[in-house]
Amino acid sequence: MQPSGRDATVAIVRCDDYVPEDVDDAVRRAIDLAGGIGRFVAPGERVLLKPNLLQGQEPERCVTTHPAVVAAVARLLVEHGCRVVIGDSPGAGIIYSEANLRRAYSRSGFFAVAEETGATLNYDTSSASVAFPEGEAVKQFPIITPAVEADAIVVVSKAKTHMWTRMTGAAKNLFGLIPGLEKPVFHFRFQDEYAFGRMIVDLNECMKPRLQVVDAVVGMEGDGPQSGSPRKIGVILAGSDYAAVDTVLARLIGMDPLEIGPIKSAVARGLLDPEGVRTVGDDPALFVVPDFRKPSTYAGGRTGTWRRVVLAVVQRFGRIYAPRPGVSGPACIGCRKCERICPVHAIAVAEGRATIDPARCIRCYCCHEICTEDAIALSRSLPGRLLARLLG
Incomplete structure (x- = not known):
């Protein structure tokens, strides 16, 4: 109700x-x-x-x-x-x-x-x-x-x-x-x-x-x-x-x-x-689109006890699972949008190119959201890829 x-x-x-x-x-x-x-x-x-x-x-x-x-x-x-x-x-x-x-x-x-x-x-x-x-x-x-x-x-x-x-x-x-x-x-x-x-x-x-x-x-x-x-x-x-x-x-x-x-x-x-x-x-x-493509950060999908266990690990070690943003050099035009948006100041622009400090990055993906040049690429660590495969 x-x-x-x-x-x-x-x-x-x-x-x-x-x-x-x-x-x-x-x-x-x-x-x-x-x-x-x-x-x-x-x-x-x-x-x-x-x-x-x-x-x-x-x-x-x-x-x-x-x-x-x-x-x-x-x-x-x-x-x-x-x-x-x-x-x-x-x-x-x-x-x-x-x-x-x-x-x-x-x-x-x-x-x-x-x-x-x-x-x-x-x-x-x-x-x-x-x-x-x-x-x-x-x-x-x-x-x-x-x-x-x-x-x-x-x-x-x-x-x-x-x-x-x-x-x-x-x-x-x-x-x-x-x-x-x-x-x-x-x-x-x-x-x-x-x-x-x-x-x-x-x-x-x-x-x-x-x-x-x-x-x-x-x-x-x-x-x-x-x-x-x-x-x-x-x-x-x-x-x-x-x-x-x-x-x-x-x-x-x-x-x-x-x-x-x-x-x-x-x-x-x-x-x-x-x-x-x-x-x-x-x-x-x-109008349901069951194969609507989810974001690469998405951990949804199958149900079951094993998936719940893996999801608990993901929630506990989110930084391991979450993709890391990185700058694709040729595409970056040094516009500084990502530098301005980063809430933890993990991005700096020098000589017309942005760089991201992975130790400070909180995986909020604001930089990826704001980049109009497709210059922010996402990648997972090896443990993150293994977790993603288990959840796939």
């Missing part, structure tokens, strides 16, 4: 492509099935529409929320009488500046979204501290100004695998409310993926987004959230509860929801009963 006051209903609607008319129809049907736009926002409210912007990449790369999905949600909100602001803080290796926002909006197609829908793009790079005394992991967050000033937040995330958190969808997308170069501070504080998940739950409970829409038309498999490959899933998801929406998404891509840090934390706090998650709309079984 779900906790009182929380709705674990998730709408699933088929959407086979990014043709604007098809996306509009799918988004409207999904939100109608979730209760209708009037359930989530009121006319006249200032709404922050929060996509997955990361660094801003071309839509076909599937790094960012597709502009057709962002436009469909923005159009619906504007028609309802809301004042819509599209905003995000790019990845942590990117300085949160107006110039970088403009670049990211342009490459991701969000400039056109604003022009088409009447929404505005955020260029305010200030932030404020938001207290959250109820937090279990964090009592105060630095939050970008458009989120602080918004009457409501609507999250439009992208279905992707993630090298560190296994999956990024509804809950993890809210990490973009933390100003760019503040993000490494949180990676330093929460070096375990499940501790990081507890922080993400605090952030969602603090900011309370009202509506979740997931672009799962074409997701990213493999070594996401930036270096993976596009893979069709074929759906739009919508709901009010981030953990419930992520539970459905995890099942669609063949992951155990309780392996995902924010879901596990939400369940532990009594915020979600995974067995009580209900879907409406199209049959989720039609």
Whole structure:
């Protein structure tokens, strides 16, 4: 049974492509099935529409929320009488500046979204501290100004695998409310993926987004959230509860929801009963992709006593199992993004090339996530390869 006051209903609607008319129809049907736009926002409210912007990449790369999905949600909100602001803080290796926002909006197609829908793009790079005394992991967050000033937040995330958190969808997308170069501070504080998940739950409970829409038309498999490959899933998801929406998404891509840090934390706090998650709309079984390629850091898969023993070893000796990032010399352009993002200052750039100190590296993979040149390669030690083979 779900906790009182929380709705674990998730709408699933088929959407086979990014043709604007098809996306509009799918988004409207999904939100109608979730209760209708009037359930989530009121006319006249200032709404922050929060996509997955990361660094801003071309839509076909599937790094960012597709502009057709962002436009469909923005159009619906504007028609309802809301004042819509599209905003995000790019990845942590990117300085949160107006110039970088403009670049990211342009490459991701969000400039056109604003022009088409009447929404505005955020260029305010200030932030404020938001207290959250109820937090279990964090009592105060630095939050970008458009989120602080918004009457409501609507999250439009992208279905992707993630090298560190296994999956990024509804809950993890809210990490973009933390100003760019503040993000490494949180990676330093929460070096375990499940501790990081507890922080993400605090952030969602603090900011309370009202509506979740997931672009799962074409997701990213493999070594996401930036270096993976596009893979069709074929759906739009919508709901009010981030953990419930992520539970459905995890099942669609063949992951155990309780392996995902924010879901596990939400369940532990009594915020979600995974067995009580209900879907409406199209049959989720039609869209499950069991061979969705997991990140190379993923230790999920088979069940059984032996695997549980090996997993216990992995958790105890995580640094042995976890792949180590290293720099591929010819590809590195010395842009310093990885140097800026590293929460433990394990990366230095000299003579136009980055180097990583393996003794200081905490295996958070922020450098791999932020590198647009595919210059960060991952490799396992011999013991790590043996453990990976046992878990394969």
